[in-house]
Amino acid sequence: xxxxxxxxxxxxxxxxxxxxxxxxxxxxxxxxxxxxxxxxxxxxxxxxxxxxxxxxxxxxxxxxxxxxxxxxxxxxxxxxxxxxxxxxxxxxxxxxxxxxxxxxxxxxxxxxxxxxxxxxxxxxxxxxxxxxxxxxxxxxxxxxxxxxxxxxxxxxxxxxxxxxxxxxxxxxxxxxxxxxxxxxxxxxxxxxxxxxxxxxxxxxxxxx
Amino acid sequence: xxxxxxxxxxxxxxxxxxxxxxxxxxxxxxxxxxxxxxxxxxxxxxxxxxxxxxxxxxxxxxxxxxxxxxxxxxxxxxxxxxxxxxxxxxxxxxxxxxxxxxxxxxxxxxxxxxxxxxxxxxxxxxxxxxxxxxxxxxxxxxxxxxxxxxxxxxxxxxxxxxxxxxxxxxxxxxxxxxxxxxxxxxxxxxxxxxxxxxxxxxxxxxxxxxxxxxxxx
Numbered sequence: 001x002x003x004x005x006x007x008x009x010x011x012x013x014x015x016x017x018x019x020x021x022x023x024x025x026x027x028x029x030x031x032x033x034x035x036x037x038x039x040x041x042x043x044x045x046x047x048x049x050x051x052x053x054x055x056x057x058x059x060x061x062x063x064x065x066x067x068x069x070x071x072x073x074x075x076x077x078x079x080x081x082x083x084x085x086x087x088x089x090x091x092x093x094x095x096x097x098x099x100x101x102x103x104x105x106x107x108x109x110x111x112x113x114x115x116x117x118x119x120x121x122x123x124x125x126x127x128x129x130x131x132x133x134x135x136x137x138x139x140x141x142x143x144x145x146x147x148x149x150x151x152x153x154x155x156x157x158x159x160x161x162x163x164x165x166x167x168x169x170x171x172x173x174x175x176x177x178x179x180x181x182x183x184x185x186x187x188x189x190x191x192x193x194x195x196x197x198x199x200x201x202x203x204x205x206x207x208x
Numbered sequence: 209x210x211x212x213x214x215x216x217x218x219x220x221x222x223x224x225x226x227x228x229x230x231x232x233x234x235x236x237x238x239x240x241x242x243x244x245x246x247x248x249x250x251x252x253x254x255x256x257x258x259x260x261x262x263x264x265x266x267x268x269x270x271x272x273x274x275x276x277x278x279x280x281x282x283x284x285x286x287x288x289x290x291x292x293x294x295x296x297x298x299x300x301x302x303x304x305x306x307x308x309x310x311x312x313x314x315x316x317x318x319x320x321x322x323x324x325x326x327x328x329x330x331x332x333x334x335x336x337x338x339x340x341x342x343x344x345x346x347x348x349x350x351x352x353x354x355x356x357x358x359x360x361x362x363x364x365x366x367x368x369x370x371x372x373x374x375x376x377x378x379x380x381x382x383x384x385x386x387x388x389x390x391x392x393x394x395x396x397x398x399x400x401x402x403x404x405x406x407x408x409x410x411x412x413x414x415x416x417x418x419x420x421x422x423x424x425x
Contacts, residue, residue: 017232141235147366162306170387182318
């Protein structure tokens, strides 16, 4: 394994990547990156606790996000509340299989993948697991990359709401499920940002 | 092939040879020696495969050109009707920001602000940040508040979601088909252009050049 910045007493700025020398700090002191002036940390402070907290909040909200209606459309007096899943099924039944798959992947698979992926990473770091660190780092990169695509449903709802305003004739309203769903997306994005992938590699040296 | 110097001579790096000579992987913390990277190439970490450094083949003039185009298209996308919807004889035209307005009126403030930030505000601020950091470079002037603007731009990175919004618009288009007649406005065309221009502007942006300029001035 390669020599690591931590061993050399060096710290990599999280914002701009500039290396600087780590100094022992007294309480309340912070070290700033020489290039972009952002506070540097050897590891993101309290990464595990923060990620767990955000992730657990996301898991709790995931339940109402899928059970409550995300969109309620009233058309000619007929009302039909839509959940995330019923929206996908509706696309399937109207022969829009490609779009149905896209929405299914973005709104159902991606949040589950993000939550499970982050849980795997957190548990493996807690257990000081040594297996396949490169694959776990890849998993983290994937979680960070796909996270934003779950916002697709929220944007779709906002467009439906903006155009379907015909008073008594036909209106669309965002349901409470949409609020929960958006919160799940934001919370999992924040959780992924607060996790530090370098923790995956930290247990390696001492056990060898 | 032209080569560009990756070594950045910031104040602290000049005091410390080691931080100048080395580069660390931001995902697994492995240390590597810094070296000259040919233009248009990227270096990947041999431990975890993360991108360590890039030397882009495009200069700041490319990024600035795309960002300026993006800025004009942003104005177009936000001032012309985005979509027109006809149902039972009456037509409704809506702006890009209409979704946020309607959500806010229905009391869904959180959603309204989230959509406004991700689809309208952050994409604009990110383009402005690109211009702020690179236009002075082209003019050979000093970049004011360089580190502040850089940090703000980095923080906003994950929250600009133009591409996701575009895909959401396509899904909405199909869904509208069930209710009535939908037509795309000029704002939509501008928005598609904005997605392309903004992606190109960010892809052409080479942060190392912005930092390297400090050593010259």
